[in-house]
Amino acid sequence: MPSSTIQRADLHMHSTASDGRMDPADLARAAADGGLELVSLTDHDTLAGWRAFEEAAREAAIQCVPGVEISARQKGEEVHLVAYAFNPEEEGLQGFLSLQQHRRNERALAFVTTLQQAKVLPATARLVSDNGHTSWARPHIARLLLKHGAVASMDEAFDRYLTPRCATFVEKPLPSGAEAISVIHEAGGIISLAHPGHHVSHQVVMSLIDAGLDGVEVVHPSHDEMLESYYVSLAERNGLLKTGGSDFHARPKHGARQLGERWFTPDASLLHALRTH
Secondary structure: OOOOOOOOOHHHOOOOOOOOOOHHHHHHHHHHEEEEEEEEOEEOOOOOOOHHHHHHHHHHHOEOOOOEEEEEEOOEEEEEEEEEEEOOOHHHHHHHHHHHHHHHHHHHHHHHHHHHOOOOOOOOOOOOOOOOEEOHHHHHHHHHHHHHHOOHHHHHHHHHHHHOOOOOOOOOOOOOOHHHHHHHOOOOEEEEOOOOOOOOOOHHHHHHHHOOOEEEEEEHHHHHOOHHHHHHHHHHHHEEEEOOOOEEOOOEEEEOOOOOOEEEEEHHHHHHHHHHH
């Protein structure tokens, strides 16, 4: 449970339990080394790394709350939502995330099959679990392409094969944002719109607010001062909590370069919400 005074918080980071490159326990220790006081592991649609992260955070004497990043679709647009302070053992949440993982992994396998049929990957190409975790996303496909010499870089993999404009792109099956919000509320948590940037339309933001959205991620590496100011104003106009984080993946060109480089100071209303959920 977070204390009432926190200066340096990072509520958005990823481990090898999804598409990050650092083990959950190592991630918590790196957060402590970076001077962070309050953290949350927000892997994509999975809580597989939570217990190891929580234990390491406790040993490193930093505070943490359960977290997860959920991919969803609202009014035809893909959105990402970061949820916090829920009961990780709640049955409805467990079932929802299990289905999300199944959909993610089925999509990843469909990517491999499509790339094999297009003669981009050899028939022998296989996805391998990271550290025992099976939660595959597009970076795993990009690394497979790199491994087999189909591309010279991760950027090339995305540009040629893994974005919606590509013939080999596989659409992601997603729940609605409203459904994700409902699941998190049923599990006793709060939920915030992640890194909206310039990419989420105002219509979709307002639709999510109408569905019960609790907050908006104001601080994020993709947000400059203008966007931060805009989302602070939007949050205050609509009674939303203001969240933030580094989106750390331990990958070049994705989020902060190291933990402790990007942080925010949570206000009293956010800390109260995290303590009381």
